[in-house]
Amino acid sequence: VRSNPTSGLGRRAKAAPRERTPSEDEISEFYWHGPDKPGVAVSTAVRDIIRLAILTGQRRQECAGARVDEFDGLDGDAPTWTLPGDQIVKGRRTKGRTKNGRTQVVRLSRQAAELVRSAIDAHSDGEYLFPTNLSTVAVGKTPRTPHIHEHSVSTAIRRMRTTLGHEDIRLHDLRRGIANWMKDQGIGREVRDLILNHKDGSVDDRHYSNSATMERQVRTAMQAWGDHVERLVRKVPSQASARRAHTDTILAQLDANS
Numbered sequence: 001v002r003s004n005p006t007s008g009l010g011r012r013a014k015a016a017p018r019e020r021t022p023s024e025d026e027i028s029e030f031y032w033h034g035p036d037k038p039g040v041a042v043s044t045a046v047r048d049i050i051r052l053a054i055l056t057g058q059r060r061q062e063c064a065g066a067r068v069d070e071f072d073g074l075d076g077d078a079p080t081w082t083l084p085g086d087q088i089v090k091g092r093r094t095k096g097r098t099k100n101g102r103t104q105v106v107r108l109s110r111q112a113a114e115l116v117r118s119a120i121d122a123h124s125d126g127e128y129l130f131p132t133n134l135s136t137v138a139v140g141k142t143p144r145t146p147h148i149h150e151h152s153v154s155t156a157i158r159r160m161r162t163t164l165g166h167e168d169i170r171l172h173d174l175r176r177g178i179a180n181w182m183k184d185q186g187i188g189r190e191v192r193d194l195i196l197n198h199k200d201g202s203v204d205d206r207h208y209s210n211s212a213t214m215e216r217q218v219r220t221a222m223q224a225w226g227d228h229v230e231r232l233v234r235k236v237p238s239q240a241s242a243r244r245a246h247t248d249t250i251l252a253q254l255d256a257n258s
Contacts, residue, residue, distance in 0.1 A: 022177045026166055027054065028232035030174065033160050045123045045130045045148060046156045048115060053153075053171055055112040055226055056081065057178040057195055058104075060171050061150040062097060066129040071108075071116055078219070079113040081106040083197075104197040107219040109226025178225060187221050194218050 022030070031054050033042075053063045062083055073079045085096040085103035098104050108116070116129070125131040128147040143149075153171060161169050175196070182192050193200055194214055 018173070018176075020169060020173045020176070021180050022169060022173055024232050026164075026169060027174060027177060027229065028235060029164055029166075030054065030157075030160060030169075031229060031233050033164060041159060042156045043133070045119075045133070046153055048119045048123065049130055049148065049153050050156065050171065051115055052112065052119070054174050054178075055109060055115060055229060056106050056222075057175050057225075058083070058106060058197075059099065059175070060153045062104075064130055064148045064150045064153055065097065065145065066147075067127060068120060068124050068129055069127075071129075074108075074113045074117050079108040079116075081108055081112075081116070098197055100197060100199055102197065102199070105213065106195075107215065107222045109223045111226040111230055112222075181228065182221055182225065185224065187224075188217075190214060191217050191221050195221060 031051055033047075049060070049063045052058070052066070053060060056063070058081075066081070070083065071079070071081050083097045083104040083106065085098050086101035087094045087096065095101075096103070119129055123130055130148045132143040132146055132148060134143070157169070157171050161167070179192055179196060182195070183189075190200070191214055192198075195218060200210075
């Protein structure tokens with residue numbers, strides 16, 4: 001046909017907002033569940049991407065594409081992770097690493113800083129925190145990105161939720177869980193927006209207070225969340241701990257028999 005007869009027609013219905021919020025048990029299981037758990041094909045690097053997303057509340061593509069030089073002060077009292085926003089170079093906009101184009105400074109909790117330090121030692125190629133595993137790329141093919149692709153993270157989440165028996169949960173739902181937990185703790189919307197890098201549409205934010213960082217309040221909230229996750233995860237025994245307990249039981253039985 002010469003023209004599209006449906007051109008200009010709107011949606012038949014508005015998309016229903018997603019409301020799936022993970023429980024505390026689901027958060028702890030997804031944080032702990034990984035390659036140490038038999039029957040799940042999840043690499044240690046992808047597991048650490050999921051853990052970083054849970055601890056920081058950042059999106060999957062932001063965590064998967066993290067660069068080593070974005071992190072600062074990991075051994076100090078105020079560690080940060082700076083995600084660059086869009087930049088104007090010679091009149092052209094260069095896409096940054098955030099969805100809304102604004103630079104995001106993530107105030108890392110103690111738990112998040114420890115995770116990043118261990119990930120640098122375990123996975124980093126000096127540039128990316130989670131570089132592509134070239135051994136998994138077909139011969140003659142070029143990897144989609146120099147780092148682990150965000151779709152690989154989504155695939156891992158699907159495998160994990162199937163093994164764990166959880167219905168329809170995504171990594172973005174874990175991000176929603178952070179926001180809801182902080183709201184229940186009485187943490188204000190301005191702090192939550194800064195943590196999740198959401199734009200405030202108010203006149204005050206657009207014209208007057210959009211450069212405020214609320215560093216102390218944000219860091220306190222992030223540390224409270226990190227402590228909360230740590231408490232949840234401690235309730236789930238690790239596979240290594242289970243093996244050690246089993247070995248100790250066998251040794252005790254041998255001693256008793258002898």
